[in-house]
Amino acid sequence: MxxxxxxxxxxxxxxxxxxxxxxxxxxxxxxxxxxxxxxxxxxxxxxxxxxxxxxxxxxxxxxxxxxxxxxxxxxxxxxxxxxxxxxxxxxxxxxxxxxxxxxxxxxxxxxxxxxxxxxxxxxxxxxxxxxxxxxxxxxxxxxxxxxxxxxxxxxxxxxxxxxxxxxxxxxxxxxxxxxxxxxERNLDLPDGEYEIPLVLQDRSFNEDGSLFYPTAVSDEQGGGDESYPDPGIVPQFYGDTSVVNGKAWPRLSVEPRSYRFRLLNGANSRFYSLKLLQYDESSNEIGNEGPPFVQIGNDGGLLSSPIKIDDRLELGSSQRADVVVDFTKYAGETLLLHNDAPAQYRGEMSSTDDDIVSLPEIMLVDVGGTGDTRDNDQLPDNLTQIPEISVESVDNERYLTLNGSATDDYGRQLYLLGTGQEPDGLELDDPVTEEPALGDTEIWSFANLSAMSHPMHLHLVHFQVLGRQSLGDYDPAEDEINPGALEEPAPYERGWNDVVTVNPAEVVHVIVHFGEYDGIFNDQTGTYMWHCHMIEHEDHDMMRPLEVRPRTDDGETHTK
The missing domain is CATH 2.60.40.420 (Cupredoxins -  blue copper proteins)
Structure with missing residues (x-):
């Protein structure tokens, strides 16, 4: 760009x-x-x-x-x-x-x-x-x-x-x-002025203050070509300015106590890998680690118990993290919300590997020297009860591919979603291939054949992540899914999710029930969508219909 x-x-x-x-x-x-x-x-x-x-x-x-x-x-x-x-x-x-x-x-x-x-x-x-x-x-x-x-x-x-x-x-x-x-209100979590929703986004601007959004494929995005339409879609967008709740490069004032932050990655394509670090504003130098995030919830609500994030908190586009941060021991200090994810995210990478548009500095947090200094980080051991969807109850398994090797009629890179029968990918208006029946439990196995990570989103339902494995270690035609043999989901992926990140050369297995489950959620039928939530990918053409059909007990067999 x-x-x-x-x-x-x-x-x-x-x-x-x-x-x-x-x-x-x-x-x-x-x-x-x-x-x-x-x-x-x-x-x-x-x-x-x-x-x-x-x-x-x-x-x-x-x-x-x-x-x-x-x-x-x-x-x-x-x-x-x-x-x-x-x-x-x-x-x-x-x-x-x-x-x-x-x-x-x-x-x-x-x-x-x-x-x-x-x-x-x-x-x-x-x-x-x-x-x-x-x-x-x-x-x-x-x-x-x-x-x-x-x-x-x-x-x-x-x-x-x-x-x-x-x-x-x-x-x-x-x-x-x-x-x-x-x-949830009875859990005595930080609330009122101590509960703050924060949407993280990246933007670019022109000198007159107007939004800048690229209108043509550049060399760094795969090679400019006069045959490409202009204006034309770009494969991804990465802005050079951090915007939080609609303000560029902002700062947040907090008291030395616990806060609840509802974090949302609202960026078009960018991943975030977040940590609070001590920061000297006069020298612009980063110091030691600041207070950790204690995650209490994700996309679909509260986790069963709080989880201290010892490393970094990863958020793909559209993912949410409900976290509590205790600032009690940092009175009078300034902290930097730091992002270590490169623009072209591929899992375990650092922004030092980024040759596109890195965005390490997100916002500052100023911790007051006075105020309510209660150590309010004594969170309940149990936040909620999350029923486990049983693998034994599965009616169907789907092998779904994420592809980045196709091109459109103009030679532009095209990201597609495929199936076991059509692994090279299908376009949005191809016939529906995902047609669960109301009440079905399914395993969806997302196999990433592309060279970048994709945050995959299902409309309507929330799912549970079973785990990950190498792409080469799973053949849907021959291998059974054994949750005990998989790489366990990250702590922040437990509970109910509606987005999961699938990194290159891996398969992520999720289990999903279509309809009311153990007294929560509700029965719905009709046409929905599932797609990559990098929005440029979603637009072109990494989105497919999902049709939940009324229950029929016809003894139909399901195949991968």
């Missing part, structure tokens, strides 16, 4: 906290929200001119929706955007099924991590333009219904419109959705 953002002074803006959204009233006796998606001007940095962004209710990131487990809500996402896109579109992406000549910007909102009905999932083809003037072929309803029958968790909402998801999210269309319950 041959572009450098303006040289901005770091650590001059405070980390803002997203507003909590108030309901607009009720519908059928339940809270109802009216959310306007608008174009606004927002100061991303003190020394940058105001940046034009898109925001839910005119805010970037969008305001936080707080909901209660077991209490449904409805939301009308209202498109009030201009007729022209803020960023250049590539009309060659899904050009046979996306009407790029439509007047108005296409959007659709997906509740990421939501166990919701298909009509409210934010299908990529359920888009709509301003005031619902035009709608996509999968559009079914204006008011989305979120039943909230799932464990309390850090969810988030973001745009999911086919072919332009990367642009719409980059423009600002993302926000938190926090699901709570009384049991």
């Amino acid at each position: 041959d572009h450098s953002s303006p040289d901005l002074e770091r650590w001059v803006d405070k980390v803002p906290r997203p507003d909590v959204m108030d309901s607009s009233g009720t519908k059928n006796g339940q809270p109802h929200y009216e959310v306007e998606i608008r174009e606004v001007e927002q100061k991303i940095h003190r020394d940058l001119p105001a940046t034009t962004v898109w925001g839910y209710n005119g805010q970037y990131p969008g305001p936080t929706i707080e909901a209660e487990q077991g209490e449904p809500i409805s939301v009308r996402w209202k498109n009030k955007l201009p007729d022209e896109h803020l960023l250049p579109e590539d009309p060659t992406i899904h050009s046979d099924i996306v009407p790029y000549d439509t007047t108005g910007v296409r959007i659709v909102t997906h509740l990421h991590g939501g166990n919701v009905e298909a009509e409210s999932d934010g299908h990529a083809q359920a888009w709509f333009t301003r005031d619902f003037q035009e709608t996509g072929p999968a559009f079914e309803k204006k008011d989305y219904y979120y039943v909230n029958e799932q464990p309390p968790a850090t969810l988030w909402y973001h745009d999911h419109s086919l072919g332009i998801t990367r642009l719409n999210v980059y423009a600002g269309l993302a926000g938190f959705y926090l699901l709570r319950n009384e049991r």
Whole structure:
């Protein structure tokens, strides 16, 4: 990417906290929200001119929706955007099924991590333009219904419109959705002002403050070629500026006590590998390790018990980590949230290996010298009960390949998802191959044949990670999956997940139940999506449909 953002002074803006959204009233006796998606001007940095962004209710990131487990809500996402896109579109992406000549910007909102009905999932083809003037072929309803029958968790909402998801999210269309319950409140975790949602993103800017997003493949992304469309999609995007909660290079003030941080990787493609380090701001020197992250939850809610992260906390695009940090022993100090993941992430690598756009400095944390100095790090030994999905209950096993060797009609690299029968990959509009029945339990084995890591996301469901093994050690036609012989999931991968990172030359096995399980989640059928959550990959063409069919007891046999 041959572009450098303006040289901005770091650590001059405070980390803002997203507003909590108030309901607009009720519908059928339940809270109802009216959310306007608008174009606004927002100061991303003190020394940058105001940046034009898109925001839910005119805010970037969008305001936080707080909901209660077991209490449904409805939301009308209202498109009030201009007729022209803020960023250049590539009309060659899904050009046979996306009407790029439509007047108005296409959007659709997906509740990421939501166990919701298909009509409210934010299908990529359920888009709509301003005031619902035009709608996509999968559009079914204006008011989305979120039943909230799932464990309390850090969810988030973001745009999911086919072919332009990367642009719409980059423009600002993302926000938190926090699901709570009384049991969690009784755990006495840090709350109120001591609970802070933090969305980590990377952005690039022009001198006038506008967002910069590349419109053509550069040499470092695989070789520029005059035959490529311009504007054209890029294989990945890595910005050169850290943005947290909509502020560039910010700092956060905390008291010397425990805080709960709800961390979200909201970047398009970037991985984060995080640790708090002591920092001398006057010399710009990094010192010893700071307080550790104690992880209490991930994508799907609380872990069964707290886990101290001794090394670094890894977050692929769209992954969440619910962590507690005790700052008691660091009164008066400044800490740096440090990222050691290179842009082109391939698992165990350091940013020192990065020859693209490394982003080691994320934000500063200033620990006050006075205030509430309670050592509040005495977390409960047991946070929640997580039922284990039994391998003996599996109805079907699927071998699913992640590929990066294909090219499109213009010679651009194409990332695809495949099956045991079609290992080289299928495109989005090929016939559905993943068709579990309601009530089925399945093992999905993601086999990464490409040269980079991919964060794989399933809509609708949460799964449990069984473990990993080398790609060469598993033949789906001959080998049984033995969880005891696999490399165990990382501590932060235990519990319920909706994203899992699959590194090159490895197979990651996850077990998933489609429907209500042990009193949690709910039964849903219909068409959903599964995809890589590097959004450039998702747009082109690393996304496939997933259809959950009604239960039939026909004795059908399932094959890998």
